Amino acid sequence: MPEELYDVTIVGGGPAGLYTAFYSGMRDLKTKIIEFSSQLGGRMLIYPEKMIWDVGGVKPILGGELIQQLIQQAKTFDPTIVLNQKIEKLEKQSDGTFILTSASGEKHYSKAIILAVGYGVLSMQxxxxxxxxxxxxxxxxxxxxxxxxxxxxxxxxxxxxxxxxxxxxxxxxxxxxxxxxxxxxxxxxxxxxxxxxxxxxxxxxxxxxxxxxxxxxxxxxxxxxxxxxxxxxxxxxxxxxxxxxGLKCDYGALEEWGLEIQDGVAIVNEKRETNIEGIYGAGDFIDHPSKVRLIAGAFTDGILALNSAKLFLEPDAPKVAYVSSHNIRFKERNKQIGLVDNDYREVRG
Incomplete structure (x- = not known):
């Protein structure tokens, strides 16, 4: 039986990875998230009681509650979610697709990869x-x-x-x-x-x-x-x-993949492209001249990385996703919650 090939595989299940998975669904891409730990949430799992004020349009919210909302949003378009796997090996095949191999030997096949690994495996100083x-x-x-x-x-x-x-x-x-x-x-x-x-x-x-x-x-x-x-x-x-x-950061074998890494972060361009074609970055893992180290910045990174991946896979695709009020992927979901009419205009149910 041939292995299942995904359009996009997101390595890392923190805020950057979760929002990127949601946006990948908006762009109609077959998506997988791989997370090292047993839970989604990334670094925010360390601070569940910390009050977060700086997410646009969201009232002050506990870190634990924000994680749950991000997870629920990420699952909107039913991505495959894999927990408890540390990715160690990267191989690029002759057809341009990638094989990601975990420490326990599982293999994951993908056309494009978005690295949202934060600071790697974290431990407290x-x-x-x-x-x-x-x-x-x-x-x-x-x-x-x-x-x-x-x-x-x-x-x-x-x-x-x-x-x-x-x-x-x-x-x-x-x-x-x-x-x-x-x-x-x-x-x-x-x-x-x-x-x-x-x-x-x-x-x-x-x-x-x-x-x-x-x-x-x-x-x-x-x-x-x-x-x-x-x-x-x-x-x-x-x-x-x-x-x-502070935290001790460990990227493990990822540092041997040939990515350009300086001072503990991967260098990307304005399109969030790494130096390896088909691999992109988002969140705390990356740096670029206009980097914003807020959750809002991580969301933006994810959007730009995913748009780059979409155009890599489909060069004739629109450069960005349609806004949710006009995106056909929300049509049935909006009907389910009674918010839109047949012309996609938002109304009260």
């Missing part, structure tokens, strides 16, 4: 203090899965990037106190969020670093921090410690 791992089962956290477990507690956050600043702001309203410790005076978060943090009751300690954890058994009670300029030591009483020191 751990706190570099001997014995810190013993507290991971009690009150040392590397992400915030549930805000409520921090209510009325004294919290210390170590880190200075977007996540550290965001969590400080989120927790400030429910915690007894929040202290944020960063090795530099400048924070890497969005300017407005950093300003909000500095103007709040959050105790901002810079340039400080966590150097020791003090416990009673397996529960941290105090944290020693040191001023990086004066070597002055302080102790901070805590009920919980949250560490946001």
């Amino acid at each position: 751990k706190l570099d203090i001997e014995g810190a791992d013993r507290y991971e089962v009690t009150n040392l956290h590397y992400t915030v899965q549930e805000l409520e477990i921090f209510r009325n507690k004294h919290i210390l956050i170590s880190g200075g990037g977007n996540s550290a600043v965001d969590w400080a702001n989120e927790l400030e309203s429910i915690a007894a106190s929040v202290t944020i410790v960063h090795r530099r005076d400048e924070f890497g978060g969005h300017e407005k969020n950093v300003l909000r943090m500095r103007e709040s009751s959050i105790n901002v300690k810079t340039p400080y670093e966590v150097v020791q954890l003090h416990s009673d058994g397996d529960v941290i009670q105090y944290v020693s921090i040191v001023n990086k300029e004066t070597n002055e030591m302080e102790r901070v009483q805590v009920d919980a410690v949250v560490v946001n020191h």
